[in-house]
Amino acid sequence: MNLVWTAADADAMEDCGRRLAQACAGHGIIFLHGELGAGKTTLTRGILHGLGHVGAVKSPTYTLVEPYELAGATVFHFDLYRLLDPEELELMGYRDYFRSDALALVEWPVRGEPLLPLPDLELTLTPCPFGAVMGRRIELQSRTPYGVEILSRLTG
Numbered sequence: 001m002n003l004v005w006t007a008a009d010a011d012a013m014e015d016c017g018r019r020l021a022q023a024c025a026g027h028g029i030i031f032l033h034g035e036l037g038a039g040k041t042t043l044t045r046g047i048l049h050g051l052g053h054v055g056a057v058k059s060p061t062y063t064l065v066e067p068y069e070l071a072g073a074t075v076f077h078f079d080l081y082r083l084l085d086p087e088e089l090e091l092m093g094y095r096d097y098f099r100s101d102a103l104a105l106v107e108w109p110v111r112g113e114p115l116l117p118l119p120d121l122e123l124t125l126t127p128c129p130f131g132a133v134m135g136r137r138i139e140l141q142s143r144t145p146y147g148v149e150i151l152s153r154l155t156g
């Protein structure tokens with residue numbers, strides 16, 4: 001299943017993240033594709049705020065993963081941009097982060113292939129003009145039955 005959203009600015013992007021947070025109910029695996037500056041961290045911020053996080057969300061570029069223990073969910077936010085070798089994931093015990101009761105959000109998942117598990121959703125963010133300003137197109141693709149369920153909640 002496949003869904004396309006557009007977001008004219010960063011606030012709209014965060015709103016998309018909040019909608020996604022409601023639909024995924026705090027668990028699953030979501031890959032975030034897109035170039036530097038595509039809006040992956042902004043969308044993640046919206047998801048985290050939607051799940052009750054208050055405060056800053058920075059991309060864990062150097063630590064690779066940032067955990068969030070929220071009232072309604074445990075979230076692991078990965079940024080694998082600086083991952084040089086997928087073996088680094090083994091060293092950090094990455095399997096523990098992809099738990100069925102947690103939500104894993106992964107920026108730059110291609111850097112972690114082929115070790116990463118199959119995601120429920122793959123999101124692809126690309127620039128998209130809104131009149132004179134540049135917004136973003138967000139394509140949401142399901143990869144598992146649970147991913148289909150999430151997208152069904154968003155459309156239904």
Ligand SMILES: Nc1ncnc2c1ncn2[C@@H]1O[C@H](COP(=O)(O)OP(=O)(O)O)[C@@H](O)[C@H]1O
Nearest residue numbers: 007009010013036037038039040041042135136
């Ligand atoms: N839908 C959008 N339209 C316009 N600008 C956006 C949108 N979403 C995010 N931005 C802006 O793009 C910049 C990069 O966003 P960021 O989320 O850090 O990208 P990434 O994590 O993909 O590198 C930020 O200044 C952010 O405010």
Ligand SMILES: [Mg+2]
Nearest residue numbers: 040041059107
């Ligand atoms: Mg980022």
